[in-house]
Amino acid sequence: MGTIARAVTGLALITATMLVSTSTASASESAAGPAQPNIASAAVYALGHPTASPPGSNDFTCKPTAAHPRPVVLSNGTGANAYDDWAGLSWILKRDGYCVFAPNLGGPEGGMFQALGDIPTTAGQFGQYIDKVLAATGASKVDIVGHSQGGMMPRYYLKFLGGANKVGTLVGLAPSNHGTDLDGLVEAVRSLPGGNDFVGALCASCVQQEVGSAFLTNLNNGGDTVSGVNYTVVATRTDEVVTPYTSAYLSGPQVTNLRLQDYCLIDGTEHINITYDHIAIQLVRNALDPAYAWTPNCLT
Template identity: 35%
Template sequence: MRRFVRTVLVAALVVAASLVAPSPAHAATRNPVIFVHGLSSSASTWNTWIGKFKADGYTSSELHTWSYDWKQSNATTATQLKTKVQEVLAATGAAKVDLVAHSMGALSSRWYLKYGGGTSAVDDFVSVAGVNHGTDVAVFCAFYTSCKEMVLGSSFLKTLNSGDETPGSVDYATLWSTCDALINPDESAKLDGAVNTSVGCKGHTDMNDDSGNYTKVRDFIA
């Protein structure tokens, strides 16, 4: 009798659990995140934030960094980014990714979104100290193609920013500093149609190390 009662209780608990627990098909999922570095940088620039994402429960399979030749045209990098996105989608089985870009990385990311079909593969895009409308500082490194494209009024920027600056159904956000010595004017980092957030006075290279900025990015793409 005791064994029968125990069997009935176990069966009842299994049935109750099946009623309240979501099936795998309906379980909440997160988009994998791809991080895009900027000028004179590499994938390692994201190490601090990768650690923070992992501390907040993200797995390595959800976090993807990559390095590219930052001296080449941002349009070329955009083509390589498209390949990276396709690789991540294939490896994870996800329908879309989130893009987080720092500095010049915002240009290749946006070129991919606007001219590379990226709006169908990207859910959220965050530009952290992005050189979205150029900077007068770029004249000092304009011997590199990528840097020449960041000069205020360049043909690259005119093409990138013509028409809709935030195309598609992608959710766009920017974080910009009020005292970024490498982006002048500071408002160059903002985008029409995006959630533009001033984070106060923070240095350019600190923007994607800062804990407060990390929290803003994490919450936006969640």
């Protein structure tokens, strides 16, 4: 497919996404759905249950233990929802003894597709949600695990919205920290008359995650990190959304950058399924609880 054709196709997909999203009935987060083995099965379930909570999450009566004093807040990627991204990891973290929370933010209330809106606005909503979690659990800080935009967006909260004193660890799975060129699709869309304006009107966060965007320039100006927070990035060489995949990495103190293929050379997990990859899941668990970390491999 030619570059311009791919650009038009991408624009059409975004338009279809928005039409489906805005036609979905409004609803708040609902009861937890079942655990899922991959993003495809989670998405199928979410079609009929767009507000389902990931299993083990969103219990506001949960009280942290001494072993795991910080609740874990999960943050999904662009166009996904909490259940899509976290129906595999959430119950594992709950089983490990964490209080786990996963909001749907940045999209139509009750809609299937979330995290489409202006990222600073979503970050503000995210901060309000964290305050709600802290108030309910009595914890002084949370840890955050985010996928794609969900791994990058909390950095805005940390840097500009007072979140640094409320977060211990931020783990990003294929986060869009330094944007994406979508293998040339971004430049193709920019070359179309009104192309970027069209995309931005439908999906503000899509344009804000383009490499070189004003949003990312502002976010990364003066350094990638803030003091007092530990950062872990898990990237995959076969990422087809955040390209080049190394744009996920952070620089600065208290940063650990990891790659799936350094643990299993033949791991072909791509962007959308990384939250279900067994190596990525173990690396998340290691980052949240370093005292009990162990090194995953192709089989375990």
